[in-house]
Amino acid sequence: MRQMRQLGLAILAASVLAGCGYNGIQSREQAVQSAWAEVVSQYQRRADLIPNVVNSVKGQANFEQETLTQVIDARAKATSVQVTPELVNDPAALQKFLQAQGQLTSALSHLLAVSERYPTLQANQGFQDLRTELEGTENRISIARNRYIKAVEDYNVYISQLPQNLTAMAFGYKAKPQYTVENEKAIETAPTVDFGSGKK
Numbered sequence: 001m002r003q004m005r006q007l008g009l010a011i012l013a014a015s016v017l018a019g020c021g022y023n024g025i026q027s028r029e030q031a032v033q034s035a036w037a038e039v040v041s042q043y044q045r046r047a048d049l050i051p052n053v054v055n056s057v058k059g060q061a062n063f064e065q066e067t068l069t070q071v072i073d074a075r076a077k078a079t080s081v082q083v084t085p086e087l088v089n090d091p092a093a094l095q096k097f098l099q100a101q102g103q104l105t106s107a108l109s110h111l112l113a114v115s116e117r118y119p120t121l122q123a124n125q126g127f128q129d130l131r132t133e134l135e136g137t138e139n140r141i142s143i144a145r146n147r148y149i150k151a152v153e154d155y156n157v158y159i160s161q162l163p164q165n166l167t168a169m170a171f172g173y174k175a176k177p178q179y180t181v182e183n184e185k186a187i188e189t190a191p192t193v194d195f196g197s198g199k200k
Helices: 002-019 022-058 065-080 085-089 091-114 125-159 164-171 185-188
Strands: none
Touching: 022 065, 022 085, 022 091, 022 125, 022 164, 065 091, 085 091, 091 125, 125 164
């Protein structure tokens, strides 16, 4: 009899949780974590490519040392940020991570722009293959970022509506900080090169 009562209470609790949006919150939380993992994976892929790009450029006589140093330093800074699943719940930590990645994007963009001024580098098939791979990775980062943004929006909207907002409050679920990139337009725009002045 006691087991039947416990089973009944368990079924009742499950139906109450389902009706108040608990399961929906859980599934959206998992979607956010999954989308975030893909963003991190693509950024890591880019970080892994950079040493090969730097080594290819180092072989070019008279290549701007300052440009190389900027890329190396930006990569070191971007990879020094500890990335955990909890990062998506910490606005300050998330912003620090995104700023570091944005600086690396900018430094890489500058390096690729500068490389246009070196015909022998442009003729180097190894460098061109790396460049193509980097550009593909940037596209994958953009796709992963957009999926993450949508997952966070879906989660935030869901937990703000009745009755799941009460469930979120009861279980400590809070709105997640959104992915924001400073100077987004500049990051997504391909660099232009002024061969006359030697500036981007």
